[in-house]
Amino acid sequence: MSRAALLCAAGLAAALVYPLLVPNYLVNIGMLVFFTAFIGQSWNIAGGFAGQTSFGHVVFFGTGAYTSTILQVTYGWNPWLAWPAATAMGGFVGWMIAVLSFRAGLRGSYFALITLAFAEVFRILANSVPFTKGGLGMLIKADQRPINFQFKDPIWIYYLALLLCLVSVVIAWHLTRSRFGARLVAIRENEDAARALGIDVFAEKVKVLTLSGAMCAAGGTFYAQKYLYIDPSIAFGVDKSVEMLLVSMVGGAGTIFGPLIGSFTLMGINEATRWLASVVPALKNVQPLSLIVYGIMLILIVARLPNGLMGLFRRGPARA
Amino acid sequence: MLEVRDISKAFGGLKAVDHASLDVKQGEIVGLIGPNGAGKTTLFATIAGFHRPDAGTVAFDGKAITGLAPHRICAAGMVRTFQITQPFAGISVRENIMVGAYFRTADRHLAAREAETVAAMVGMDDQLDRRGADLTVAGRKRLELARALATGPRLLLLDEVMAGLNPTEIVEIVGVIKDIRAAGVTILLIEHVMQAVTSLAERVYVLNQGRMIAEGTPAAIAENPQVVEAYLGPGAAKVLRA
Ligand SMILES: Nc1ncnc2c1ncn2[C@@H]1O[C@H](COP(=O)(O)OP(=O)(O)O)[C@@H](O)[C@H]1O
Ligand SMILES: [Mg+2]
Numbered sequence: 001m002s003r004a005a006l007l008c009a010a011g012l013a014a015a016l017v018y019p020l021l022v023p024n025y026l027v028n029i030g031m032l033v034f035f036t037a038f039i040g041q042s043w044n045i046a047g048g049f050a051g052q053t054s055f056g057h058v059v060f061f062g063t064g065a066y067t068s069t070i071l072q073v074t075y076g077w078n079p080w081l082a083w084p085a086a087t088a089m090g091g092f093v094g095w096m097i098a099v100l101s102f103r104a105g106l107r108g109s110y111f112a113l114i115t116l117a118f119a120e121v122f123r124i125l126a127n128s129v130p131f132t133k134g135g136l137g138m139l140i141k142a143d144q145r146p147i148n149f150q151f152k153d154p155i156w157i158y159y160l161a162l163l164l165c166l167v168s169v170v171i172a173w174h175l176t177r178s179r180f181g182a183r184l185v186a187i188r189e190n191e192d193a194a195r196a197l198g199i200d201v202f203a204e205k206v207k208v209l210t211l212s213g214a215m216c217a218a219g220g221t222f223y224a225q226k227y228l229y230i231d232p233s234i235a236f237g238v239d240k241s242v243e244m245l246l247v248s249m250v251g252g253a254g255t256i257f258g259p260l261i262g263s264f265t266l267m268g269i270n271e272a273t274r275w276l277a278s279v280v281p282a283l284k285n286v287q288p289l290s291l292i293v294y295g296i297m298l299i300l301i302v303a304r305l306p307n308g309l310m311g312l313f314r315r316g317p318a319r320a
Numbered sequence: 321m322l323e324v325r326d327i328s329k330a331f332g333g334l335k336a337v338d339h340a341s342l343d344v345k346q347g348e349i350v351g352l353i354g355p356n357g358a359g360k361t362t363l364f365a366t367i368a369g370f371h372r373p374d375a376g377t378v379a380f381d382g383k384a385i386t387g388l389a390p391h392r393i394c395a396a397g398m399v400r401t402f403q404i405t406q407p408f409a410g411i412s413v414r415e416n417i418m419v420g421a422y423f424r425t426a427d428r429h430l431a432a433r434e435a436e437t438v439a440a441m442v443g444m445d446d447q448l449d450r451r452g453a454d455l456t457v458a459g460r461k462r463l464e465l466a467r468a469l470a471t472g473p474r475l476l477l478l479d480e481v482m483a484g485l486n487p488t489e490i491v492e493i494v495g496v497i498k499d500i501r502a503a504g505v506t507i508l509l510i511e512h513v514m515q516a517v518t519s520l521a522e523r524v525y526v527l528n529q530g531r532m533i534a535e536g537t538p539a540a541i542a543e544n545p546q547v548v549e550a551y552l553g554p555g556a557a558k559v560l561r562a
Contacts (some may be wrong), residue, residue: 004422059321113342148382177428178426178428179422179426179428179431182415182418182419182420182422182431183419185408185410185411185415186408186419186420189407189409189411189452190406190407190409191407192402192406192466193371193402193406193407193408194419195370195389195391196368196390196394196399196400196401196406196468197394197399197419197420197423197467197468197470197471198368198390198391198394198395198420198471199391199401199419199423200389200391201391233498
């Protein structure tokens with residue numbers, strides 16, 4: 001086995017044993033790390049690998065959360081069945097946004113801004129149409145049985161998040177070794193050259209956004225089942241979009257483990273600053289301290305480490 | 321093999337290409353020359369599907385391909401390179417060429433092997449692991465050639481692959497182009513410098529201010545007073561003859 005494979009196996013073993021050894025609140029934090037890495041990876045596949053930066057990825061997250069919740073609460077679906085439906089709906093919204101934006105020839109920051117606009121439109125719609133119950137939000141009836149996608153013991157939701165994260169890592173790994181992935185990277189690096197070399201740039205971009213949207217929507221359902229409540233600003237709020245982008249950029253956009261490393265790092269900062277604020281009274285009023293640290297970190301990374309923290313580990317020539 | 325008829329393309333009020341026609345037959349190396357701003361690159365881009373022509377038709381192997389998207393034209397067997405080189409800067413030369421090779425196969429190992437073969441053909445086999453961004457001008461020009469070649473074209477449109485190279489590098493790339501032709505690829509070659517073309521092309525077209533002003537053997541073209549004037553300014557032919 002190569003060193004990298006060995007490291008992965010060891011990491012996985014540690015992740016499997018971890019929740020058996022720590023108190024519940026730490027299990028919960030671990031769950032959040034993997035969950036955020038998962039939705040971060042959904043961003044990374046489009047934004048990192050294919051270079052289609054989005055500022056509004058939450059549009060897929062919210063679509064997933066609302067689709068499964070509505071199917072469940074209003075139409076009585078089992079959430080396990082509603083999950084693939086929500087995933088498909090996220091894929092559809094990704095497809096639709098891609099077709100509309102890329103047909104119109106939007107690239108780069110224009111595309112990023114249009115995704116932000118879509119997310120805002122969806123948030124406002126969720127606030128006003130009757131079937132989402134508007135600003136009141138939607139409550140999923142607590143009934144903690146696995147058949148209901150609800151778990152009494154937090155260890156199960158932890159393992160589920162770990163599984164999602166694993167799946168997303170495998171998808172990213174596959175991208176680094178497949179023609180589809182090579183084409184996405186080509187599109188990111190130079191769209192005109194990609195076109196000249198026979199790549200149907202429009203079709204590939206639509207494909208990757210469909211995939212990314214589907215993944216992110218699966219995360220939305222997961223989130224709704226964990227917290228049993230969603231409202232428009234939770235489901236479509238800009239902070240989730242920023243979080244997905246942030247973990248990828250901090251960890252290393254366009255890398256397999258970037259979102260996971262970024263998610264670990266940000267969770268670490270979160271906990272460290274919370275602890276710091278509790279012991280240093282002067283910092284009590286500087287809230288949220290973690291955001292300030294994120295901001296500084298992002299500036300440093302954009303300026304000094306264009307490949308994120310992964311850039312520190314990468315062997316061979318660095319990518320500028 | 322390639323029939324371009326009366327292609328026109330304007331940008332705003334500027335007629336970059338004005339009723340230009342040309343033919344390329346299977347197995348030829350054809351030159352397209354003309355002063356800077358003559359419209360050569362625009363004509364190429366229009367043939368290859370990057371611009372939609374305002375008028376005129378392009379046929380490849382007898383089939384109309386006018387206005388098709390570049391990837392469709394690539395699928396038909398014609399591929400262009402860029403005068404201003406467009407490497408995939410953040411990835412290796414191998415990966416750059418593999419993007420081209422993936423056009424013919426979805427298999428990673430086959431694509432990697434094909435990339436190595438093509439790299440050897442253009443003399444880049446010692447640079448496979450360098451990043452696109454780290455290449456010299458000559459390296460970038462070769463990479464343009466290699467990537468295009470990896471798609472397996474039957475007709476290659478080369479846009480000023482010799483510009484910016486020193487004499488030694490030009491000799492080398494002329495050799496590479498001859499090898500490519502010997503391997504059965506037909507070539508249409510833009511050069512700004514006339515001399516570069518004479519050693520390669522059997523026939524040369526001259527474009528000036530968007531119009532095709534002459535066509536013939538390199539020797540005949542060099543004598544053509546209209547061509548001399550296009551390059552050196554009005555009256556130049558008379559002065560040279562005197
Ligand atoms: N995308 C474009 N938009 C506007 N003008 C252009 C564009 N591309 C080329 N031109 C103009 O068209 C003319 C022909 O350019 P080009 O085809 O690049 O000439 P050449 O390759 O022969 O040097 C020039 O005047 C150039 O400025
Ligand atoms: Mg030109």
